Amino acid sequence: MFLILTLALLPLGLIALVASLQAIRTADLEKEALLRVAVTQSARKLTADLQSDRTALELTANAxxxxxxxxxxxxxLGFFLTSHDVDGGRFFIYDRSGRRLCxxxxxxxxxxxxxxRFDRKIAELLPASHSLVSRVRSKDGRVVAxxxxxxxxxxxxxxxATALQNRQLSLRQGDRTLIVSRSGATVQGHMESLSARLDPPDILLTMSVRDPPATVARLLSLFLPLVMWFAAAAIGWLVVNRLLIRPLVLLRRVVAAYEPGAVLEPMQKVRTPAQEIMALGETFREISEDVATHEAEMAEGLETQRKLTREVHHRVKNNLQIIASLISLHARSAHEAEAIEAYASIQRRVDALSVVHRNHFAELEENRGVGVRPLISELSASLRGTAPAQARRFAIQIESDNLHIGQDVAVPVAFLITELVELAMVLAPQGTMRISVQQDGERADRALLSVQSGGLRTSERMTELLGERYGRVLTGLSRQLRAPLDHDGDAGRYSIAITVIP
Incomplete structure (x- = not known):
């Protein structure tokens, strides 16, 4: 009913709107035509005046x-120019030496x-002095006027000659603009502008006219169709509100207050004779029942998946512990120092993987990744616990921002630190190591991992160990991290950029 009442008066409103817009368009076209005639006429008058003065200047310069x-x-010449210019007809004639001849x-x-003074420009705007200069050179080029x-x-x-209200005249040459209106003030409000080219052609004369203010009759003729449509809408509102709009508002409030897991009963609060609204309310009730059933099933499946994940975690952790125990048992039965050190080296890498796994599962509940600081702290404690006898007093200092990394980054980072710590323990068992992880100031997803120790300074022994064993491993780990591993031999520092979770 609301739609019918609105459409009943819509043809009349469209007719009035088209008539109003046509009248406004006709007035705009007339104003544009008048403006085009005026700017063309002004350009011709200004060109003719300048050309006449140029002829007199050229005769005098040649003479x-x-x-x-x-x-x-x-x-x-002065009398001729003064007769054209009310300000006195200012002119100046120079020769090539700069001497003023006239x-x-x-x-x-x-x-x-x-x-x-002897430039080739025929005319030039001087906004600073609020004037236009016309330049004429003699035929031999020795004198300029x-x-x-x-x-x-x-x-x-x-x-x-055409009467135009609120007009503004301006001259433009390149990036120079000279306002030539009487007041010199900029025309405010919505403007319509047209330009005409002078001779010389690089100067444009622009005339701008401000639109007339909106009158009551103009606004009334424009908004009359809207008034008619509003009257039809007001009449329809009284009829439609009780039957359709108010029941729909109540139904929207009931649906907006819906909470996951609940079953909607909208028709208990909505009373309407409209069968369509009653059918819509029943549809909402059926949908809410289906959603509640699906959510219960999904919650049950999620809990089962969480239990399975915990079980897999415990099994992996137990397997790593069994592997570490087996390596420890074999290490105790070994008698040669090289074999014992080899077992210890393998155990350190298994422990590193175990540390990454534990930290990854601990952070998995919050879905933030592996914490860098607890990972390095636990890894350092494990490395010191399995250090060779001569490196029991090897100290590790940790400086790290509160950052998190993914497991695909955490594994190579843990192995990289393990390799560098073991290398430093071999080269300087009584030394210290500083491990630093600082976030990049320019990129939130990047951080710089730095490992520094006196044992990592360039030496013959270090070069030998890198060539035999550690160099290839460090290169492979840097490739996994997709970043170059930089080594400062004088400071004994390795550094590499790693990807962090913003």
Whole structure:
């Protein structure tokens, strides 16, 4: 019913709207045509005036260049230009040496340097001195004549015969703009502008006209269709509100208050004779029942999956512990120092993998990844516990930001630290090591891992160990981390960029 009542008056509203828009469009087209005629007329008048003055300037410049000028020629030129320019017709004629051959009584405006007097530009805007200069050179190029036109004179010439309210005239040459309107003020409000090219063609005359203010009659004719449509909507509202809108609002509130797992009963609060709304409420009830059933099934499946994950975790952890115990038993039965050290080296790497696994599962509940600080701390404690007898007092210092990394990064990081710690223990058993992990200041997903120890300084023994064993392992781990492993031999520092979780 609301739609029918609204559509009943819609044709009348459309007719009035089209008529109003057509009238406004006709007025705009008339104003645009008037503006085009005015700017064309102004451009022609200004071009003709400049061309006339240029002819007089050219005759005088040629006469002075050929030494054929009589003593009264400058006065006649001044009288001719003054008859056109109410401000006095300022002109100045120079030769190549910069000597002024002829001039008007007024001072020359600033803006044209002595070195630029013989430029090839026919005319040039001088916004700083609010004037336009016209330049004419003699045929032999030895004499140049400059005529300056003030803003008031330019406006008096370019003032169109057509009466236009709130207009503004401006000249533009490249990035230079000269406002030539009487007030010199910028026209405010919505403007319509048209341009015409002068001779010289690099100067544009632009005329801007402000739109007339909106009157009551203009606004009324424009908004009358909306008023008619609103009246139809108001009438329809009284009829439709009780039957359709209010029941739909109540139904929306009931649905908005829905909580997962609950079953909606919207028709207990909504009373309406509309069968469509009653069917919609029943549909919401059936959907909520299906959602509650599916959520219960998903919760049960999630709990089962969590239990299976915990069981897998415990089995992996137990397997790693069994492997570590077997390695320890074999190490105790070994008699040679090299065999014992080999078993200890293998056990350290198994312990490193175990540390990564434990930290990964601990952080898995919060879905943040592996914590870098607890990983390195636990790994350092494990490495010191399995250190050779001569390296029992090997110290490890840790400085790390609160960062988290994925398991695919944590495993190579743990092995990399294990290799470097073992290498430092072999080279300097009584030394210390500093492990630092600092977040990159420019990228939130990058951090710099730095391992520094006196045993990692460049030496013959270190070069030998890297060539025999550690070098290939360190290179492989840096490839897994997809970043170059930098070594500062003088400081004994290894550093590599790793990816962190922002």
């Amino acid at each position: 002075l260049a050929n030494n054929a000028a009589d003593p009264g020629m400058c006065k006649r 001039q008007s009584d007024d001072d020359e405006p600033a803006g044209i340097a002595a070195s630029a 400059l005529a300056y036109y003030s803003r008031a004179h330019l406006e008096s010439i370019a003032d169109p």
